[in-house]
Amino acid sequence: MCRRAIHAILRRASGGHGERRTARLERVRIAVVSDIHSNLVALDAVLAKIGAVDAIWHLGDVVGYGPEPDAVVDRLTGLGAVGVRGNHDAAAAGGNEIDWFNPDARAAMEWTRTAISETTRAWLAALPLRRMESDFTLVHGSPRDPIWEYVTSAALARAGLSAISTEHGLHGHTHVPIAFTMVDGRMRTLVPRPGNTVALGEGRTLLNPGSVGQPRDHDPRASYLVLDIAAGTATWGRVAYDFEVVGAAMRAAGLPTRLADRLRVGV
Ligand code: ZN
Numbered sequence: 001m002c003r004r005a006i007h008a009i010l011r012r013a014s015g016g017h018g019e020r021r022t023a024r025l026e027r028v029r030i031a032v033v034s035d036i037h038s039n040l041v042a043l044d045a046v047l048a049k050i051g052a053v054d055a056i057w058h059l060g061d062v063v064g065y066g067p068e069p070d071a072v073v074d075r076l077t078g079l080g081a082v083g084v085r086g087n088h089d090a091a092a093a094g095g096n097e098i099d100w101f102n103p104d105a106r107a108a109m110e111w112t113r114t115a116i117s118e119t120t121r122a123w124l125a126a127l128p129l130r131r132m133e134s135d136f137t138l139v140h141g142s143p144r145d146p147i148w149e150y151v152t153s154a155a156l157a158r159a160g161l162s163a164i165s166t167e168h169g170l171h172g173h174t175h176v177p178i179a180f181t182m183v184d185g186r187m188r189t190l191v192p193r194p195g196n197t198v199a200l201g202e203g204r205t206l207l208n209p210g211s212v213g214q215p216r217d218h219d220p221r222a223s224y225l226v227l228d229i230a231a232g233t234a235t236w237g238r239v240a241y242d243f244e245v246v247g248a249a250m251r252a253a254g255l256p257t258r259l260a261d262r263l264r265v266g267v
Contacts, residue, residue: 031047032209034173036063038068041245047075058084066246067250070115070120084138086147086172087140104256107255111253141171158180161182171206174208176191177192182205192236225237
C-alpha cells in the first residue's frame with residue numbers, strides 16, 4: 001500500500017479533514033516492529049500472530065546479528081512496510097558505524113556485509129533517519145539522535161518528545177518494550193506486559209515495541225506493538241518462535257555462537 005493511500009485511510013478513520021467515517025474503515029490497525037535483526041522466523045511469527053493490518057512500520061535494525069538479512073528485507077518490501085535506518089542498517093550499507101560495535105556485533109556485521117545482495121544494500125542505504133506518518137514520528141534510537149541514543153528513562157523520553165513535531169513518537173534500539181506518556185507536563189512510564197494498552201488520547205507518547213529478533217528483557221518471545229488508530233490505542237504483544245532453528249542457522253553460517261545462545265534466554 002502506498003503512503004498516500006495509508007494517509008487517506010488514517011484521515012478517514014479519524015474523521016479528520018471533514019471526511020466522513022466509513023464503516024469499512026472503522027478499525028485501522030498498524031503493526032509496529034523493530035530490531036528484527038535478520039530473524040525471519042521471528043518476524044513471520046509476529047506477522048502471523050497480528051493478522052491483517054493496514055500498514056507495517058519498522059523502526060530499524062532490520063539486519064545484523066541474525067542469519068537471513070535478504071529474506072527479511074524481501075518480506076518487508078513485499079508487504080509494503082515503511083520505516084527508518086538503525087545503526088546496524090547503516091553499518092551493513094557500508095557506514096563506519098561498525099567501528100563502534102562490540103566484537104560479536106562486528107563479526108556478525110562483517111558476515112552480513114558479504115551475505116546481502118546489492119538490492120538489500122541499496123534498500124538499507126535509502127532508509128531515512130526519521131519518518132513522519134500521520135501523528136507519529138518514527139526513529140530507531142531517539143528523536144535527538146536516531147542512530148545511537150538509547151531512550152531508557154523518562155527524562156530522555158521528555159527530551160525526545162521535545163525534539164519532534166508530531167503528537168507521538170516511536171523508537172526502538174534498546175530491545176526492551178517501554179511506553180512513556182506525558183500528561184500535563186508529567187511523565188508516566190509503563191513497562192508493558194503482553195496485552196497491555198496505552199491510550200493515545202491521554203497525552204503525548206513515546207513508545208518502544210521491543211525487539212522482534214533479539215529481545216533483551218529476559219523474555220525470548222518476539223515483541224511487537226499494534227496501533228489501532230480508530231480506537232486510539234497502542235497494544236503490546238509477544239509470540240514464541242523456534243529460536244533453535246534460528247540458532248542452528250546462525251551456527252551453520254559461522255556467526256558468533258553467543259549471539260545464537262542469547263536468543264534462548266532473551267538477553
Ligand atoms: Zn538493534
